[in-house]
Amino acid sequence: MAAKVDETKCVGCEACTGACPVEAISMVDGKAHVDDGKCIDCGACVGECPAEAISQ
Numbered sequence: 905m906a907a908k909v910d911e912t913k914c915v916g917c918e919a920c921t922g923a924c925p926v927e928a929i930s931m932v933d934g935k936a937h938v939d940d941g942k943c944i945d946c947g948a949c950v951g952e953c954p955a956e957a958i959s960q
Contacts, residue, residue: 905960906943907950909936913957923952 906928916934921927928942929949936958938949950958 905945906940907938907945907947907958907960909938910957910959911935913955914953915955915957917954919952919954920949920958923948 914935916931916936918931918936920936921929921931925946925948926942926944928939928944930937930939936949938958945960947960950960
């Protein structure tokens with residue numbers, strides 16, 4: 905299962921984009937967006953999000 909972003913919590917800091925080893929996260933309208941097809945569910949982004957907006 906791919907990581908999920910709570911857009912109400914996302915502050916658009918882009919910390920998750922740098923943490924993702926497969927470049928599955930992009931910014932859309934200032935919020936993180938996870939590409940379900942690319943995400944390998946490694947959890948790297950979860951630990952990097954200072955707003956705790958990403959979950960597995």
